[in-house]
Amino acid sequence: MNTENILTSLSVMGKGMLGIFIVTGVIILSVIALNKITSPKRKIAKKENDDNENADNDKPE
């Protein structure tokens, strides 16, 4: 039994699990952001805003 290898594997266990959670966390946040940015509701809201602005601009002064 190689104690040095065992200690290394324990350290890799900690670093590895932490690494996976961090990378996964970043991907989750990216997907949440992506869903928000591309959500149809947001697009509809933006379109409505634009339409309202255009309507205001078209009003005779």
Added chain:
Amino acid sequence: MEALYENLLQINVKLLIMWVIGGVLIFLAIKKQMEPTLLLPMGFGAILVNLPNSGAITQVQEGLEEIGVIDLLFNSGIANELFPLLLFIGIGAMIDFGPLLSNPKLMIFGAAAQFGIFFTLFLATVFGFELKDAASIAIIGAADGPTSIFVANFFKSNYIGAIIVAAYSYMALVPIVQPPVIKAITTKKERRIRMKYSQGDVTKTTRILFPIIVTIITGLVAPRAVALIGFLMFGNLIRECGVLDSLSETAQKVLANLITLLLGITVAAKMQADLFLNTQTLLILALGLIAFIFDTAGGVLFAKFLNLFLKNKINPMIGAAGISAFPMSARVVNKLGLEADNQNFLLMHSIGANVSGQIASVIAGGLILNFFG
């Protein structure tokens, strides 16, 4: 006539055992339908390479080296990691990340269910394996054949044959391995927890950007795994882009089938009796099983831990679907949910966790390559 007898006399117990192993793999593939696409070619290959003086593998005859076709395939398809990567294009094209994209938080279970990999790494070193071999064995816990082949081959592990046999066998055995583990660490009340499923709108833009973003993030963190995740996501991008339907179909069917066809029989290059029949092989098979058990336990226990803080409880079995064995693991969880309560449908949640396991297992493989490469 003498030449015939000469070859027959070279049959020994080791070769006979390998024929039996080959026969068992073929039996499991046909009769039990366990991963037949791989176990059948592997079983046949195990017999093919273990015939005395088999011309399918490289032999030295009268001082001259005669290259065998199985070795040729191994060197041109596995030793350079080509086959697992090409297979990943097909797998990527097959996966619908929709359930995951509509509920991205499920991805966390994919991460938790990789615990078995690191626990097995530790155990393998306790059993005296060198770090690179231990890492190759541990990656069986990725429950992902191409990743196992890629990592074991990257580290030039001598145990690649046993590792691949274990990886694919346990994937096929997920419906047998997971339920007792899940039941042992959950109560019936927990298994009855219902989860609401609301299908969020996932836009085409999200589906297209997702594979690109995952490739960039993983590539930045684990550059050595960028080929693995990159090919998986490339396949998915072909599927989702909407303008390459023909390529997507080819990747899902023709490419995946062609590579699988060659992969199984090529792996047999490492199933030669002298390489395969040793106590380490048995140990690797045992460690592979432990990896799957601790993957499952890691996912379930993490979900139970989250439940301590959540108002809307998660069914902890969803954590078990975080392993990469797709779609077997998702089906197991759904079945156990229905077993506890016949109206408890968990399939969409478990599929979300299951596909996240595909990504997390590749990330785990990449991190292992980074640590020991």
